[in-house]
Amino acid sequence: MGAVIARLTRAEWTKLLTTRVWIGLLLGSCVLVGGFAALFTGFAGSSGGGPDGQGLPAVGTPDFEQLALGVSANATVLFVVLGIIGTTQEYRHRTATPTFLTSPHRGRVVIAKLLAYLVAAIPMALLVIAVDVLVVSVYAGARGAAPSLSGDNLRVLGGAWAALVIYAVIGVGVGALVRNQVGAIVGVLVYLFVVETIVQAIPAINGAYKWLPGGALEAMTATFGQTDLLSAWQGGLVLLSYGLVAAALGTLLAVRRDVV
Amino acid sequence: MRLDDQAAGPAGASEEDEITSGSRAALDPVRVEVSALTKNFGSVRAVDDLSFTVEPGQVTGFLGPNGAGKTTTLRMALGLITPDRGTTTFNGTPYAALTDPTRRVGAVLETAFHPARSGRNHLRVYCRAAGIPLSRADEVLDQVGLGPAGGRKAGGYSLGMRQRLGLATALLGDPAVLVLDEPANGLDPEGIQWLRGFLRHLAHEQGRTVLVSSHLLAEVEQTADRVVIVGAGRLVRQGSLAELRSGSAGSVLVRSPQTAALAELLRTDGTTVVTTDGHPDGLTVTGLPVEEVGRRAFAGGIELHELRAHTSGLEEVYFQLTAGSEQYAAGRPDAATTGQAAA
Numbered sequence: 001m002g003a004v005i006a007r008l009t010r011a012e013w014t015k016l017l018t019t020r021v022w023i024g025l026l027l028g029s030c031v032l033v034g035g036f037a038a039l040f041t042g043f044a045g046s047s048g049g050g051p052d053g054q055g056l057p058a059v060g061t062p063d064f065e066q067l068a069l070g071v072s073a074n075a076t077v078l079f080v081v082l083g084i085i086g087t088t089q090e091y092r093h094r095t096a097t098p099t100f101l102t103s104p105h106r107g108r109v110v111i112a113k114l115l116a117y118l119v120a121a122i123p124m125a126l127l128v129i130a131v132d133v134l135v136v137s138v139y140a141g142a143r144g145a146a147p148s149l150s151g152d153n154l155r156v157l158g159g160a161w162a163a164l165v166i167y168a169v170i171g172v173g174v175g176a177l178v179r180n181q182v183g184a185i186v187g188v189l190v191y192l193f194v195v196e197t198i199v200q201a202i203p204a205i206n207g208a209y210k211w212l213p214g215g216a217l218e219a220m221t222a223t224f225g226q227t228d229l230l231s232a233w234q235g236g237l238v239l240l241s242y243g244l245v246a247a248a249l250g251t252l253l254a255v256r257r258d259v260v
Numbered sequence: 261m262r263l264d265d266q267a268a269g270p271a272g273a274s275e276e277d278e279i280t281s282g283s284r285a286a287l288d289p290v291r292v293e294v295s296a297l298t299k300n301f302g303s304v305r306a307v308d309d310l311s312f313t314v315e316p317g318q319v320t321g322f323l324g325p326n327g328a329g330k331t332t333t334l335r336m337a338l339g340l341i342t343p344d345r346g347t348t349t350f351n352g353t354p355y356a357a358l359t360d361p362t363r364r365v366g367a368v369l370e371t372a373f374h375p376a377r378s379g380r381n382h383l384r385v386y387c388r389a390a391g392i393p394l395s396r397a398d399e400v401l402d403q404v405g406l407g408p409a410g411g412r413k414a415g416g417y418s419l420g421m422r423q424r425l426g427l428a429t430a431l432l433g434d435p436a437v438l439v440l441d442e443p444a445n446g447l448d449p450e451g452i453q454w455l456r457g458f459l460r461h462l463a464h465e466q467g468r469t470v471l472v473s474s475h476l477l478a479e480v481e482q483t484a485d486r487v488v489i490v491g492a493g494r495l496v497r498q499g500s501l502a503e504l505r506s507g508s509a510g511s512v513l514v515r516s517p518q519t520a521a522l523a524e525l526l527r528t529d530g531t532t533v534v535t536t537d538g539h540p541d542g543l544t545v546t547g548l549p550v551e552e553v554g555r556r557a558f559a560g561g562i563e564l565h566e567l568r569a570h571t572s573g574l575e576e577v578y579f580q581l582t583a584g585s586e587q588y589a590a591g592r593p594d595a596a597t598t599g600q601a602a603a
Contacts, residue, residue: 003391011389018381019374094372097340098429101367102389104339104356258341260332 005112008103012116016086025082026124029075030131036071037135041143044068060145065153068136070221072129072160076167079125080188083117083171087250088181096259110176110251114243117168125164129157159220159232166236170213170243176250213242289316290351290364290436290469297336297346299329299493306332308493310346314471316436319463321480322473324490325582330473331369333490334441338367350437362390366430367439371422375415379406379425382414386432400428405454419446427455437469438462444479456483477578491582504577512545512553515566519543525560526553541565 016022045058057063087110090096103109137146147153171188178184196214200206209215210229219235230238292314299307307329314320324330335341337348339355347354350365358364373382383397401410404424409417414425423446430438438459444452460483463470474480480487487504489496497504516522519541523533526545536542545553550569557564 007391008389011385014381014385014388015374015377018378018385019376089374093374094370095374097369097372098386099389100340101338101365101369102362102386104358104361256342258335260335260341 001108004103004105005108005115008108008112009116009119011102012086012113013120015089016116016120021085021089022082022120022124025078026127029078029124029128032078033072033075033128034131034135036074037068037132038139040064040068040071041136041139044140044143059140059143062152064140065136065147066156066221068140069132069147069153070156070160072125072132072157073163073217073221075125075128076163076217077189077192079121079164079167080171080174081185082121082124083168083173084175084178084184084188085171085181086117087113087172087175088179088184091179092181100259106254107251110172110247110254113172113176114169114247117172118165121165121168124168125161128164129161132160133157155232156221159236162236163217163220163239166239166243167217170239170246173243173246173248173250176254177246211238213239216242287436287467288351289467291315292337292348292350292437292469292471293352294333294337294348295346297333297348298344299332299336299341300344301332306493307336307343310490310493310495312488312495312498314437314469314488315486316469317463317467318485319459319470319472319480319483321477321484321487322471322490323477323480323487323578323582324473324475324496326475328475328490328582329493330475330490331441332493334367334369334439334471334473338365338369338439340369360390360433362386362392362433362435364433364435365437365439366433366435367441368423368426368430368443369439369441371419371426373414373422373425376413378411379414379417379421379428380410382425383428383432386429390433392432396432400431403431404428420448420451423447423451435468438471440470440472442473442475444474452479459483477575481574489578489581496581501574505574511570512548512550513542513566513568513570514545514553514557514564515539515542516557516562516564517541518562521560522557522562525556525562544570 040056041059044056044064046055057067090099099109100106103112133149140146149157174184174188175181178187192214196209196212199212200209200214207228210219215229216235216238219229220232220239229235294313295311297307297310298305310329310333322330322334332341336343336346337355350358355361355365373379377385380397380401383400384394386392387394387397398407398410401407404427406421406424406428409421414422417425423443427440427443430440440459443455447455459470459472462468463485472480472483477487481501484501486498486500488498513536514522515536519535523543526533526543526548531545531547533543533545536544550567554564554567557567
């Protein structure tokens with residue numbers, strides 16, 4: 001079985017690398033993160049135009065450095081899409097038929113996809129982190145103080161890296177569950193940007209936020225002294241659990257659903 | 261025939277021998293047994309207690325009108341659809357339990373590929389998944405005549421090229437069984453002729469088991485040795501084409517100015533004599549060979565203007581067998597509601 005999973009995992013890498021989806025999403029992630037990093041560094045220390053008078057922390061402060069080095073986590077949106085496309089393209093382009101003919105044990109296909117995207121996301125996430133570090137170091141350095149890559153700063157970077165990888169795995173799980181590519185992507189975006197925001201805004205239920213994927217993600221990166229969050233490693237485990245539960249449900253359903 | 265050369269010509273043949281000589285000698289004949297397959301989709305019974313066998317070394321045509329349950333049957337046989345009842349086995353083993361399914365059974369069920377992936381890379385994905393050397397992708401591309409197009413995105417392929425890519429995918433594992441669902445769709449006449457020769461070669465020369473579905477008898481008539489005919493999810497007939505032909509009662513058409521006297525001579529036990537539609541001087545005789553009709557007319561001194569055997573074509577037999585079993589028969593314009601009530 002291990003040999004079969006290894007073969008199927010290599011097949012998933014071939015699938016991933018023989019279309020340009022990964023290049024687009026990786027470049028998009030780099031541009032997004034690089035842009036955020038430059039923006040935050042550029043406006044660091046300004047008093048801001050908000051009614052509360054709060055602005056971005058100044059270059060050289062620990063708050064600024066954690067904020068700027070944590071922007072990589074914004075690319076989790078694109079990494080979850082990568083995972084979703086990885087699974088749902090089988091149904092969208094009907095290649096689920098030859099895939100399941102090659103491996104009638106459909107659970108193995110899902111396991112291979114989880115492994116393949118976990119491993120593939122590691123260097124991709126590393127590149128995104130590197131862009132973040134590069135932009136912040138150069139720009140903040142020019143403005144007076146490049147952040148040191150140690151202590152809390154390093155923890156933030158590590159958390160963002162792990163979060164990116166885990167979100168790719170979550171995407172594979174969600175895709176196995178939902179199968180419809182557009183539906184899965186729209187559903188995840190609506191969830192992350194609408195549902196979680198609403199949960200946070202309602203006092204009666206916002207205690208649940210820390211257990212949700214968004215809250216877990218925040219716990220893994222820059223917390224800014226927020227007390228109502230899990231610790232970083234707890235947040236990572238919660239995120240990973242979401243991915244695996246979705247994948248397990250998706251596998252159960254994939255085994256039962258007819259491929260017509 | 262350029263494509264024929266590639267499939268069976270010297271270059272292709274020697275290469276093919278080299279790849280498969282080991283497995284060819286060891287190519288186990290595989291018998292496919294479909295047993296009591298039944299599947300309901302909601303309230304529609306798509307396949308109903310269907311049993312038939314597919315023998316090695318032959319091309320078996322799987323025939324039926326659109327909606328007769330052919331695709332559902334093939335997908336159940338390959339473990340893609342779970343039947344409500346029944347089994348399909350390959351030498352006794354269900355598809356999902358085969359240790360190395362790609363090397364045992366190859367299937368072309370639909371043109372399924374990622375449009376942005378090249379034909380060669382599409383094949384390489386399944387080489388990887390099945391543990392087959394990547395070089396096999398180029399071999400099967402050449403085998404189906406797609407060699408020069410292997411580097412192009414599959415989304416830009418013509419319908420015929422897509423069918424060839426599907427066939428190439430099925431051939432990757434050099435399987436003993438080939439299952440093809442409507443493979444001639446989209447092929448041009450040259451491609452259809454090539455496919456016929458190719459499938460016959462695989463079955464007759466190499467001893468493989470070939471099952472080809474089609475809704476058109478004419479498509480498999482020149483290829484198939486046996487046919488399995490289904491209608492409305494049920495088995496209508498299975499047997500060799502020769503059996504099917506002989507099973508259709510041939511008739512004799514005879515024209516004479518003395519039809520009444522001739523009919524008298526011909527009416528014996530087991531024969532029917534009726535006036536031919538549109539020919540007041542014609543008779544249609546069933547149950548007698550054409551020689552016997554001629555002999556009796558000669559003995560009776562009856563003048564004949566025409567005498568010919570009319571073997572009803574296979575197409576006609578097929579049509580009769582499956583008549584009324586179409587799932588979505590076109591209604592008469594004036595019968596608007598009766599069909600819906602029945603459905």
